[in-house]
Amino acid sequence: MGFRLRRRRFGQLMLISAIFSAVGNWATKVFAQTRPPSSPSVRTIPGTDTVDLTLRVNGTARAVKIEPRVTLLDALREYIGLTGSKKGCDHGQCGACTVLVNGRRINSCLTLALMHEGDEITTIEGLAKGDALHPLQAAFIKHDGFQCGYCTPGQICSAVALLDEVATGTASAVTADVRQTGGVKLTDAEIRERMSGNICRCGAYPGIVAAIREASASPRGV
Structure with a gap:
C-alpha cells in the first residue's frame, strides 16, 4: 500500500511539473508577441557601414548619409523629407513611387539611392513652378x-x-x-x-x- 501511495504521489508531482512547464512556455510566447519590437531602424543597425551621398533632387543638391541598401524611394521620403512619392506595394507593381530620373520614369522602390548620384531626379514636388x-x-x-x-x-x-x-x-x-x-x-x-x-x-x-x-x-x- 505504501508503495502504491508513493507511486501515485510521484505521478501527481510529474503532472504538476508538466502543467507548470506548459504554462511557462505559453507565457513566454505571449510576452514575446506583446512586447514592443526591439529591432533597430534602418539608420542604426550596428556594424552596417554608411555612405555619404549627394542626390540632385528637383534642381537642388541634397547631401545624405545612408546605408548602401537604402532605396531611392526611402532616401527621398525618410532622409530628404519629400513624402509626395508614395510607398504602395514596394515591389514595383503599383507605380505609386514613380519619379523621373534624367527625364525617364522609374519605380523608385526598385532602385538603390547610391545608383543615382549625379542624376537629375524630379519628384511630384518639383513639377510646379512656385504657385x-x-x-x-x-x-x-x-x-x-x-x-x-x-x-x-x-x-x-x-x-x-x-x-x-x-x-x-x-x-x-x-x-x-x-x-x-x-x-x-x-x-x-x-x-x-x-x-x-x-x-x-x-x-x-x-x-x-x-x-x-x-x-x-x-x-x-x-
Whole structure:
C-alpha cells in the first residue's frame, strides 16, 4: 500500500511539473508577441557601414548619409523629407513611387539611392513652378483624375514622361503604325497602354485619361 501511495504521489508531482512547464512556455510566447519590437531602424543597425551621398533632387543638391541598401524611394521620403512619392506595394507593381530620373520614369522602390548620384531626379514636388501648377497637375484637378489621391503623385510623374515619349515618337504596344507622319497619335488606347504600370485602386481611370489628353494639348507644354 505504501508503495502504491508513493507511486501515485510521484505521478501527481510529474503532472504538476508538466502543467507548470506548459504554462511557462505559453507565457513566454505571449510576452514575446506583446512586447514592443526591439529591432533597430534602418539608420542604426550596428556594424552596417554608411555612405555619404549627394542626390540632385528637383534642381537642388541634397547631401545624405545612408546605408548602401537604402532605396531611392526611402532616401527621398525618410532622409530628404519629400513624402509626395508614395510607398504602395514596394515591389514595383503599383507605380505609386514613380519619379523621373534624367527625364525617364522609374519605380523608385526598385532602385538603390547610391545608383543615382549625379542624376537629375524630379519628384511630384518639383513639377510646379512656385504657385503655378504643372499642366498635368491642373488637368488632374479639373477632370477629377483621383479620389483618395495616394497614387496621384506617381500617376502625374508617369504622365509627364508619357508626353515626352509621345513627343519624341516612342511607340507603344498599341501603336498602329510607327511610320505615320507626325509621330505617334495620342489616342485613349495609347494613354491607357502607356499608363498601365500605374494602378488606381479607386478606379479614377476615365479622369486620368481625360487629364492627360487635355495636358497634351496645353500651349505651355510640359
